Amino acid sequence: MRIQTVSTHAFLDQKPGTSGLRKKVKVFQQAHYLENFVQSIFDTLTIEGDATLTVGGDGRFYNKTAIQTIIKMAAANGFAKVLVGQDGILSTPAASHVIRHYETFGGIILSASHNPAGPTEDFGIKYNTANGGPAPEKVTEAIFAKSKTITQYKVADIADIDLNAIGETRLGDLTVQVINSVSDYADLMAKLFDFSAIKSLLQSGFSLKFDAMHAVTGPYAKEILVDRLGARATSLMNCDVSETFGGGHPDPNLTYAHELVDVLYANNAPDFGAASDGDGDRNMILGNAFFVTPSDSLAIIAANSRLIPAYKQGLAGVARSMPTSGAVDRVAKKLSIPCYETPTGWKFFGNLMDAGKVTLCGEESFGTGSNHVREKDGLWAVLCWLNIIAAKTKALGKWQSVEAIVKAHWAEYGRNVYSRHDYEAIPTEDANGVMAHIKSQFLTLPNQVFGRYTVNTCDDFSYTDPIDGSLSTGQGVRILFKCGSRIVFRLSGTGTEGATLRIYLEAYDPDIANHHLDAQVALAEMIEIALSVSQLKQRSGREAPTVIT
Numbered sequence: 256m257r258i259q260t261v262s263t264h265a266f267l268d269q270k271p272g273t274s275g276l277r278k279k280v281k282v283f284q285q286a287h288y289l290e291n292f293v294q295s296i297f298d299t300l301t302i303e304g305d306a307t308l309t310v311g312g313d314g315r316f317y318n319k320t321a322i323q324t325i326i327k328m329a330a331a332n333g334f335a336k337v338l339v340g341q342d343g344i345l346s347t348p349a350a351s352h353v354i355r356h357y358e359t360f361g362g363i364i365l366s367a368s369h370n371p372a373g374p375t376e377d378f379g380i381k382y383n384t385a386n387g388g389p390a391p392e393k394v395t396e397a398i399f400a401k402s403k404t405i406t407q408y409k410v411a412d413i414a415d416i417d418l419n420a421i422g423e424t425r426l427g428d429l430t431v432q433v434i435n436s437v438s439d440y441a442d443l444m445a446k447l448f449d450f451s452a453i454k455s456l457l458q459s460g461f462s463l464k465f466d467a468m469h470a471v472t473g474p475y476a477k478e479i480l481v482d483r484l485g486a487r488a489t490s491l492m493n494c495d496v497s498e499t500f501g502g503g504h505p506d507p508n509l510t511y512a513h514e515l516v517d518v519l520y521a522n523n524a525p526d527f528g529a530a531s532d533g534d535g536d537r538n539m540i541l542g543n544a545f546f547v548t549p550s551d552s553l554a555i556i557a558a559n560s561r562l563i564p565a566y567k568q569g570l571a572g573v574a575r576s577m578p579t580s581g582a583v584d585r586v587a588k589k590l591s592i593p594c595y596e597t598p599t600g601w602k603f604f605g606n607l608m609d610a611g612k613v614t615l616c617g618e619e620s621f622g623t624g625s626n627h628v629r630e631k632d633g634l635w636a637v638l639c640w641l642n643i644i645a646a647k648t649k650a651l652g653k654w655q656s657v658e659a660i661v662k663a664h665w666a667e668y669g670r671n672v673y674s675r676h677d678y679e680a681i682p683t684e685d686a687n688g689v690m691a692h693i694k695s696q697f698l699t700l701p702n703q704v705f706g707r708y709t710v711n712t713c714d715d716f717s718y719t720d721p722i723d724g725s726l727s728t729g730q731g732v733r734i735l736f737k738c739g740s741r742i743v744f745r746l747s748g749t750g751t752e753g754a755t756l757r758i759y760l761e762a763y764d765p766d767i768a769n770h771h772l773d774a775q776v777a778l779a780e781m782i783e784i785a786l787s788v789s790q791l792k793q794r795s796g797r798e799a800p801t802v803i804t
């Protein structure tokens with residue numbers, strides 16, 4: 256096997272964001288761009304003689320091209336073996352499972368999650384460590400540092416692999432094994448959940464609709480929901496993976512998953528609806544004409560976790576990202592288990608899970624998961640809900656609707672009314688100006704009264720990891736009110752165009768009768784406060800958010 260050393264020049268923009276390096280495909284297609292980043296990853300690792308690398312992606316445009324390059328570079332950089340999903344496909348949670356299950360050295364996941372795909376759209380790459388989770392900040396910082404000084408990379412002179420053919424190929428010193436992308440993950444799900452109870456629920460006529468949004472969960476949903484659990488084939492929509500994700504924006508929320516929303520809000524709607532995102536780690540849960548806020552979904556899964564075989568012994572603890580609502584905190588309190596508040600991004604949950612401190616984690620951004628892998632997991636969340644509904648139905652002898660389960664939860668714990676408003680692709684200077692303007696009021700805001708709300712404190716959230724002591728600063732500006740309500744402003748770390756400013760709004764009321772069911776109505780006063788304190792409209796020229804979730 257001949258190894259070539261190629262001279263290159265550094266690109267200075269390869270700083271990984273909330274979840275890896277995401278750029279337009281055209282940026283990745285520049286000569287040396289992908290190779291530089293992959294070599295920077297490899298240069299931060301100590302690759303031992305028998306090391307295996309897991310590689311797979313969400314199937315978007317450029318996935319297969321990137322995989323062929325990565326295999327050649329893995330061979331040249333001392334890996335003994337590469338495990339790759341058939342056709343280059345591995346959902347993000349499935350990749351995390353493969354890394355853990357086969358005890359591989361780490362993995363490269365090719366995805367830009369829910370961002371649109373295609374030649375003029377987005378691509379992404381991230382490195383996950385041996386625990387199956389996204390590399391922690393100290394590793395991503397080291398990769399970025401390498402990428403700024405790189406002068407050469409190594410690539411083996413070997414042929415392209417047939418990614419369609421399951422089995423092993425030897426190429427010089429490297430073995431490439433193409434594995435079934437779905438079966439290991441489906442086997443894991445069968446171990447965690449009561450498949451026979453879910454099967455009976457579906458056989459009894461409980462109807463569901465799952466929308467893969469033309470992205471990676473399609474084959475997983477077919478195998479698990481239809482082949483193993485007996486759902487009808489018509490329960491699935493948009494389950495064929497296309498390189499452009501059908502030209503859509505595979506983000507499972509009320510705006511982008513409107514096709515599914517229309518089905519669930521129509522006459523004779525199914526009892527349950529769910530969607531997953533581009534790489535399969537996000538989920539949206541719907542009932543018949545009912546939307547479950549992701550923060551509530553996490554709390555409800557936690558509160559009912561004993562109904563799920565994998566968690567029937569109880570939870571060690573729970574964790575949520577800072578902007579996620581405090582609904583799960585109330586469940587943790589009742590269960591007398593710890594609840595951790597981390598910065599945004601799944602990578603912050605890894606240490607807590609590895610140390611056995613938490614079992615369930617979640618983010619308001621449609622991400623929920625557990626310690627079965629080290630990524631959030633869309634289909635896992637769907638199966639949690641189906642398992643909970645099946646178990647409650649079995650116990651009560653009649654179906655429990657999603658709406659009834661959520662309302663019963665609110666009646667017991669109170670309701671954290673919640674919404675996020677995103678202002679996408681605004682000029683970076685404007686976004687920075689808004690953040691600076693809010694921070695400039697940190698001293699004057701406390702004790703100011705805005706209608707029903709009085710400011711208690713304000714800060715810029717920072718987090719010290721309780722396991723390794725690492726400090727992460729600048730994680731979002733918070734305005735905390737005396738009544739426990741809050742507004743958070745944060746700049747996205749995953750966008751590829753200008754800046755995305757997110758406003759997170761949360762109001763708590765123990766008596767659900769006080770709140771309008773529609774969160775936008777219930778939060779109207781807080782939305783006004785957020786706009787006035789930030790001067791967002793004046794500074795960005797935007798009249799309304801791009802997306803409301």
Ligand code: G1P
Nearest residue numbers: 273274600601618620747748749
């Ligand atoms: C967004 C979400 C965050 C999630 C990340 C990756 O990041 O807000 O919760 O972990 O995508 O899916 P952001 O764009 O806000 O940095």
Ligand code: ZN
Nearest residue numbers: 368532534536
């Ligand atoms: Zn995703």
